[in-house]
Amino acid sequence: MDDSFPSPPLARVDGPLPAWMATMDGDSWRHACAQYQSRGGRLAALWGTDARDCGAGLLVHALLAWNGRLLWLTTAAHPMPPHYPDISDIFPAAARPERALTDLLGIDCRPHDPRPWLRHNAWSAHEFPLRADFAGGTQGADTPYPFTPVGGEGVHEIAVGPIHAGTIEPGHFRFSVVGDEVLRLESRLGYAHKGAEKRLADLAPAEGIRLAGRICGDSTVAYALAYAMAIEALDGHAIPARAQGLRALLLERERIANHLGDLGALCGDAGLAFGQAQFGLLKERWLQTHHQMFGHRYLMDSITIGGVASDLGTPECRQMETELAGLEEEVHTLEDIISEHAGLQERFLDTGTVSAEQVLTHNGVGMAARAAGVLRDLRVEFPHAPYTRLNMENPLRTQGDVAARVALRFAEIHAAAGLLRDILAKLPQGPLQAPAPDKTQHTRAARALGGAEGWRGEVFVTVERYGGDGLHRVHIHDPSWQNWPLLELAATDGLVPDFPLINKSFNLAYSGHDL
Amino acid sequence: MRRLIKRILTTGLPAARLSAISPPQEETGAPATFRSAVGGAIAVRHVDAGSCNACELEILAADNIYYNLARLGVHFVASPRHADVLLVTGPVSRHMVTAVRDAYDAMPAPKLVLAFGDCAAGCGIHVSNYATVGRVADVIPVDIVLSGCPPTPLVLVEAMRRLAGKK
Structure with a gap:
């Protein structure tokens, strides 16, 4: 192992890619993310696992790419209620996966965007499909999704989707515009979620x-x-x-x-x-x-x-x-x-x-x-x-x-x-x-x-x-x-x-x- | 610009024509009222209800110059209000149920629904679960089912040919 790894001992991950893994507590996990980010690392993926049945708890994983290597860093969420340290201030790319983690596993981090991401109405906010004890999902009513408003004179919104004009996949785009100029585009996805x-x-x-x-x-x-x-x-x-x-x-x-x-x-x-x-x-x-x-x-x-x-x-x-x-x-x-x-x-x-x-x-x-x-x-x-x-x-x-x-x-x-x-x-x-x-x-x-x-x-x-x-x-x-x-x-x-x-x-x- | 014109003039016809490929076996029964109402020009509104996108690729391919779906008078429209046929793909994710129903309700009569692909037919790899209904027929009435994962463009061309009552 290379000495230039700034964080705890890492074990090789099986597979053809040059990848290493480590498990650590929440604070060290966040610290490691910050260290790698400051050395040019990037977030490749963020997801979670329910490993409670073998005593490991609810796990949060970050896959980082750094210096020709992939680093799979895991931390167990604190129980009651399950939470872990937010890293979206370090990696903005973490923001949406963090929301998906809340939707699918009920693992939260604060402070983060409280809006659901993949969950619309197929299951309730108190059910978590990727938990082992998930019973099946109670379909709720369609609730309006609060898009980020853009203020100012003459600003209006154009809502597109989930059905688009052409033969393409479903999603919603919310444009805030003045005339023909786009001030902000916010997308809402999750329409094709199939479990x-x-x-x-x-x-x-x-x-x-x-x-x-x-x-x-x-x-x-x-x-x-x-x-x-x-x-x-x-x-x-x-x-x-x-x-x-x-x-x-x-x-x-x-x-x-x-x-x-x-x-x-x-x-x-x-x-x-x-x-x-x-x-x-x-x-x-x-x-x-x-x-x-x-x-x-x-x-x-x-x-x-x-x-x-x-x-x-x-x-x-x-x-x-x-x-x-x-x-x-x-x-x-x-x-x-x-x-x-x-x-x-x-x-x-x-x-x-x-x-x-x-x-x-x-x-x-x-x-x-x-x-x-x-x-x-x-x-x-x-x-x-x-x-x-x-x-x-x-x-x-x-x-x-x-x-x-x-x-x-x-x-x-x-x-x-x-x-x-x-x-x-x-x-x-x-x-x-x-x-x-x-x-x-x-x-x-x-x-x-x-x-x-x-x-x-x-x-x-x-x-x-x-x-x-x-x-x-x-x-x-x-x-x-x-x-x-x-x-x-x-x-x-x-x-x-x-x-x-x-x-x-x-x-x-x-x-x-x-x- | 000269090259563009030269290219247009020298583009040959596709070597194999569609007749060389055996037609699919799907039966479609367009009612006579539908056929007379559409007058040989069918407006199609496509809705992806949670497909993996392979069905969309084949629908788009049916519109390429090789299959040339437009030659049958079939055209894709942006609004269900202009559509005669609703072409639905995917296992119908729960998040798309409202949109599928709204699109169907917005269509003028007479209208037909075509469930495109194994998932839409309910026999695909994406089965019903916490996130999906499982097949289009559980959400809106389906008239024609085209199976395949994904169905080839030829399956769609053949179905549309029968709907349009063309040889």
Whole structure:
């Protein structure tokens, strides 16, 4: 262990990511958060666990990222009533997860925003779905949600959602505006809350991975992969190199599919039907290849516990290389057209800007952070197989506006295409599935961490097993938790009609956030 | 601009046409009153009632130039007041029940409800629990169920073709 760790002794967390964990009392926990923050650390996730049945109490976990390492810091909430020290003054990104902790587990911290976050009316304020003794939930009446009011002459509110104008996920946006200028945007989420974490706790891994791959449909590979990594670490699977290569191939193909779709939608929102049509066709062909080679247009169920579901033969690998060459040529042509299109660039440039400073303050991650010049990428920050064997390009843009996110998506398509070629060239022979772990040899870990750099950013899955075989707690963290507040900042001081463009340039998850 | 025009002129047709793919087996029975009322142009309002977003991706894909749902006279509208068909996805989270009912009530008659995907049909991986109702039919009357996780764009195109009474 490195001496530069400023806090208590840390134990290695099972899993391919460089992660360490420690349990401490509340004051030390808050102190450790502050120490890491002052040394450039960031909050990657915040969640809780009911471990009362094995005497550990109600636990609060912070996952910090610092200096190429992940630190899983745990504290037990003080009982009666359960509470823990607030850290949202240290990490603003903690504010909404803290509210979710109150909703789901009844663990409070003071002082913090007293409004519920994920809970609307599906269960009452005195019931906590993630507690072991939760009975099922009494549905209450719809109560109005107090949005933060903005005062001043001529200020009014525009309420949008939960049903939006287009074919997208449900959420509510409250704009405070003067004329067309946005003074403040506040979002309210939780409409897509499906109780997925509660269910995951009861499912055997073979079934759990199917559910994990159906929580955020555009990121099914990233979610299933992160879940598989955590379960495999817990049970001691050794993943064969070929399966690792194919997993990365699936993840990079998912990245390209989403970038193609969003670039088309951005053209459409800016009124360039040509671009929407062209990207729509490119994405469609890409998805048809998924169906042909992996049996599902969005690659659901292609990752299994211990490996991957299907192999690629030599002809498929050659076909994929040809497809990549064709795709890149088409994308280059469209990139030239879009970058030369004055009308389109006029809409994109200086619209929806987030600064690097804002990204750092709010612990922004993924593609949105990289478009503002902040390199946040699980594949680079926390090197793990198979990316350690591949030639990584790390495209960055610095402007942080819609144009930068568009430019970065183009660059990431090319970077992912390069990675795919590299994966295909280096794909080792061998089995697709890890041998069944020898349970007599492996001392079963109590905690494990998996993570994948999905197209939006880092997706984490943590699994905790307390007392015995069946019972475990699964937490899934979507990068949108950190990036929704960034989107709100990006919309501030902009124009209402620019919001669809800004929103689409981020394209954050609702279901992945609401779980 | 010259490149854009050149690109438009040289964009070919998709190599495979839809007829090359076998149609799905879903039966849809649009009443004659509905068919005559919509006059061959169907306005669709989509509502995501807690889906994972994969169904939304396939609905959007049905509108791309390959499947070209618009060619059947199907268009997506922003308000349920302009809609003939309510296209609902997801296991209906409890937090979306009010919105789904409001959207349905706001539609003029005759109207049809299409439950899109296994979750909306009640046979998906997201079952009813403390946060979800479990299927669209438990909230509003459902006329047509399209299964799949997610159903492919072709399933939607075929359902709409039958609704519109087009060959």
